[in-house]
Structures are given as structure tokens and as C-alpha cells.
Amino acid sequence: MSFKFESIERFVVGTVGMPGEREFFLQLRSLTQIRSFKLEKGQAAALAERMREIIREVKRRYGLGYGPFKSDDGPLEMPVESEFAIGSMSLTWDEEDSMLLFSATEIPDDVALEGTNQEEAGDITKLEAKLTLEQAAEFARRTIKVVEAGRRPCTFCGSPLDPSGHLCPRANGYRR
Numbered sequence: 001m002s003f004k005f006e007s008i009e010r011f012v013v014g015t016v017g018m019p020g021e022r023e024f025f026l027q028l029r030s031l032t033q034i035r036s037f038k039l040e041k042g043q044a045a046a047l048a049e050r051m052r053e054i055i056r057e058v059k060r061r062y063g064l065g066y067g068p069f070k071s072d073d074g075p076l077e078m079p080v081e082s083e084f085a086i087g088s089m090s091l092t093w094d095e096e097d098s099m100l101l102f103s104a105t106e107i108p109d110d111v112a113l114e115g116t117n118q119e120e121a122g123d124i125t126k127l128e129a130k131l132t133l134e135q136a137a138e139f140a141r142r143t144i145k146v147v148e149a150g151r152r153p154c155t156f157c158g159s160p161l162d163p164s165g166h167l168c169p170r171a172n173g174y175r176r
Helices: 041-062 133-148
Strands: 002-005 010-016 023-029 034-039 082-094 099-106 126-131
Touching (some): 010 041, 010 133, 041 133, 099 133
Parallel strands (some): 002 126
Antiparallel strands (some): 010 023, 082 099
């Protein structure tokens, strides 16, 4: 199965749940569909940082930049039902169209991996989307804000604090 988005109206990361129990989702909206895909917090942060790097490189190499973009801090559109959990991701610059190409594949089932190559069998689910530089810049800005909105870190060890505190390794196991 493949999900292709040629013209995107919205490409955002958002969360469902309370800090410490949040689930991260990548949500795409076109004129005809809204799709959500589960991903990890680290994947979201890495994707945002990589987009920033590509934008800087495109600006340096091709002299292309982006104009003002509309800030999107709205919630995910409901219902949030994941099509699949994102495994590997890639970003490439399409020089011909002057667009960023995002692709992702699902995390394969361990059972399906035994003795078969899923890609050769055609069983791997993919997501492909084309983004403008403005959309990529807004995605990176919003994603970093969402990632940083989690639990505050412990001042001693840097681990995330639960509302009830945590057993801090730097405090010799005492609760902070």
C-alpha cells in the first residue's frame, strides 16, 4: 500500500496524551484526505532538524529561500487514527520541482521479516509527500516547539520529571 501526497495543505507533528505519556503523530492533509502516522519523539525531532539543514543548504547552494509562511499551532484534526507506525524516513531535494521530497516506510512486523524481503514482495507500506520550503520551515518550527513542550528535565541528571518526581541517579536513588 502506498500513500502519496502531491499537493499538501497541512504537514504537522502533534501529540495525543499528557506529557510523559504522549504519542506523536505526523498528520498530512490534502484537498481530499487527512492521514495520520505514528512516530517517535526522537524521529520527529530528527526530521525537523534535518529539514532545517536542507533548507540552509538549498539557500546556500541555489540561492532559494522562502517567504513568510502562515504559522500553524492548531491541534491535530480529529479523529487521529494511525495508518501505520513510521520506521525509516528520508528527505531529498528535488531540484527540478524545487520541492522537498519526504518518504517513510512502516515498521515491519518481525514475523513478516523471517526469510522474506518485504520490499521485494511488495508488502511494505510507504508514505510519500512533496513539500515547499515554506511548509518545511513551518514544520520544523512547530515540531521543535511540540517536542520541547514535554516534561521539564531534572536539574541534577537531565532526565524528564514526572509530576510526582523521579528516582534520580545523581541523588543516589532519592526521589526528586
